[in-house]
Amino acid sequence: MTRIIALANQKGGCGKTTTCVNLGASLAVEGYSVLIIDLDPQANATIHLGIDIHKLNxxxxxxxxxxxxxxxxxxLDTPLERLKIAPSHINLSGAEIELVNTIGRERVLKEAINPIRDVYDYILIDCPPSLGLLTLNGLTTAxxxxxxLQTEFFALEGMxxxxxxxxxxxxxxxxxLKITAITPTLFSKNTRLAQEALKKIATHFKDTVTTTIIRRNVKLAEAPSHGLPITLYAPSSYGAVDYKRLAHEVIKR
Structure with missing residues (x-):
């Protein structure tokens, strides 16, 4: 049975797209067929996987x-055989206005993917950093x-x-709809602030928090500019190790 998972946080810079792409890639490496739906008008997931959005038809x-x-x-295909993407485009920035008068506007995506719902083992939806109509479509579909959740002083702000x-x-x-996991990201173990934020997240959300913590990693930051997921760009890096662990944890949840 296909698992449809929305990655959501209206706060930018929390590692949402990085997590979507690299969790998807790690699941693909484990042998699962994965589709990423890029619902973010910034199209960062699309670009991360090496696709030139200016050449999209x-x-x-x-x-x-x-x-x-x-x-x-x-x-479209991606650098990983089992990982596909439904790409985004900057045009999507106007979609919320265009959809506002559509009947059942929160269910447009859900109805659109019905024909392929059972084709993949996992469908991951990268929601935009907002709580608008596109994110509502992602949450209604998933x-x-x-x-x-970034391990910083304002980690819980907006939650x-x-x-x-x-x-x-x-x-x-x-x-x-259910919350499967809250994943701490961008963790720097040598900073007291990150340690305190992680403790606060664990205390507040308890068992929903993954045991996997995504560490801040230079290779993770570099990978998008090369159009590759971390599993291909730097397979032995902390980033690749962390997302492999997260994939295993998600599989079991």
């Missing part, structure tokens, strides 16, 4: 706005949510609003 924007465009027609949004979606739009 179609993207997830066309699927959401032009109902006759089949999602399977936009799916069965699970993973929240990457109440995100959790409330997830609860509202669960009550009104998607009764099956």
């Amino acid at each position: 179609r993207s997830i924007y066309d699927v959401l706005i032009q109902g006759e465009v089949n999602v399977s027609s936009i799916i 069965d699970e949510v993973i929240i990457p 109440d609003k995100l959790l409330k949004t997830i609860q509202i979606v669960k009550e009104k739009l998607n009764h099956n």
Whole structure:
């Protein structure tokens, strides 16, 4: 059965897209078929996987706005055989305005992916850093949510609003939605601030927090500019090790 997981956090710079791409890549390396749906108008997941957005004929924007465009027609290969992506484009930045008067506007993505829902073992949705209509589509489509949370002083800022949004979606739009994991990211073990933030996250969210902590890593930061996931760019780096561990943990949850 396909697991559909939205990666969401309205706070930018928390490692959301990095986690989406590298978790997806790590699952693919483990032998699972994975589709990433890039719902972020910044298209960072698309770019991270080596795709030139300026050469795209179609993207997830066309699927959401032009109902006759089949999602399977936009799916592209990535450097990993088992990892595919439904790419984003800057055009998506106007999608929320264009969708606002659409009947069932929160369910457009869910209906669009129905034909491919059972094709993949995992579908990962990279939501934009906001709580707007695109994120609502991601949450309405998904069965699970993973929240990457940066280990910093303001780590919990905005979490109440995100959790409330997830609860509202669960009550009104998607009764099956659950938070599978909260994953600490960008962790620097040598800084007291990061240690304190990690302790606060663990105390606040308890068992929902993954045992895997994504450490701050230069290779992780470099990988997007090479158009590669960390599993291919630096397979022995801390980043690759951490995301492999996270993949194993997600598989078991």
